[in-house]
Amino acid sequence: MHILRQVGQIRQIKQIRHFAQTNRHSQVLRVLGLESSCDDTAAAIVTSSGEILSETNRHQHAIHSQHGGIVPGLAANHHLMNMPLVVHETLKAAGLQISDLDAIAVTRGPGLPASLAVCVSAGKTLAAVHEKPLIGVHHMEAHALMARMGAEDKVQFPYLCLLISGGHTLTLVVHDVNEYTMIGTTRDDSIGEAFDKVARELQIPWIDAQIGGGAGPALEQCALAGDRTRFPLPVPMDKADSAGSPDFSFSGLKTHIKRMREQALFDPLCAQDQADVAAAFQMTAAKHLRKKTVLAFRRARELLQGQPLSCLVASGGVASNLAVRQVLAGLAAKEGVELVCPPPSLCTDNGVMIAWAGIERLRRGLLDPYTIDFIQRWPLEDLKQMGYTKRTSSF
Ligand code: KG4
C-alpha cells in the first residue's frame, strides 16, 4: 500500500513537471469537469478564458419526484449508468479527446457518498490513464467561484458570497481560491430543503425539465399567481434573542405551513390557496436571507478591516429564483455593491462550475494525487489546511 502510494506520487510529480513545462507558454487551458454529488450526472469542458466548449447534464427529476425526495441508492445507480455516456457526449460535442485537455476536475465532496464515488472514480481513472493532472473540487467552492467565470474583473477577491442550495445556506467571505471564512450557516434545514418541503406540503407537482426542473422551480412558478400578503408568515430568527445572529433557520417556517395545513387554514387542492401560500413563503424566506446578509456584510467588513468587498455573489440552486434575486439586488444596492449571480442554469448543479473551479485551482497549482477519495462531510473552511501537490512553475 505504502509502496503503491509512493510510486503513484512519483508518477504524478513527473506528470506535473511535464504539465508545467508544456503549458508555460500556452494561452488557454481546457479542463473537463465531472459532477455527480447529488442527483445530476453532469460534465463540461471549459476554458480559462471562460468559454464553455460543451456541457451535458442528465437530471433525475422524473425518477425522484415519485418518491417526494432524492433516494440515494437510485441516484447512485443512475450516475453509474449515465456517467460514461455523459463524458462521451461532452467530449464529442467539443470535438476533443482527453489528450487535448489540461486537467480533469471532479466533485470530491460534500454530497451523497455513493453518488460522489461515481464522479471521483471516473475522473481519477481518466486522469491516471491519460496522465493528466487531477483536481478534487469542493462542491461549494465551485458554486462560490462560478460567478467569476468570464467576469474576473468584476468579481475580484475578496467578495461576500451567499450560497443557497439544497445542501447549504451560508454566507462566506471569499478571500481567494481555497480561502474562505464562513460567517453564517443554517441551524437546521437548508433553504433549498425548505422550498422542496413546502412544495410537497402544498402538493405542487415537480417540473420535469432538463433546465429549471424540480420542486423549488415549481414553487417559484406557482407563486407567480399568488397574493403574498394573504397568509402572513413569521420571519425566522427575528426575535430579540436571535435577531443579532447571522445564522439562518428554515425549519420553523416549514413547520408553520404544515400546521396551517393541519388546521385547514388553507386547502392545498385549491390553486389560489396554493399560490398564495407559495408566494408568502417565498417572500418570507427572501426577507430572512436579506436580514441575515445585512449582518454578514457588517461582520465581513469588520473582518477585512477596511479592505473593500468587490460585490455580493449569490449562487447555488435557490439563487436561480428571480424573486429571491430581486430582494438581494435591492440589498446589494443599499450596501453599495453589485449583486452578481451566475445565469440560472449555472446556479443549480452542473459540470461547468466544477470545470471552472478546476481552472481556478489549476492556475494556482492546487492539484491532487490519483489516490484521493470522496469526502462526504467537508467544511469549506478546511480547504486551506489540506495538503496539495503544488506544481513547480506558473502559467
Ligand atoms: O445547488 P443545487 O442544484 O444542489 C445542491 O447543491 O443542493 O440546489 C438544489 C436546490 C433544490 O432544493 C432546488 O429545489 C432548489 O435548489 N432550487 C430552487 C430553484 N431552483 C432550484 N429553489 C427555489 N427556486 C428556484 N428557482
Ligand code: ZN
Ligand atoms: Zn449544489
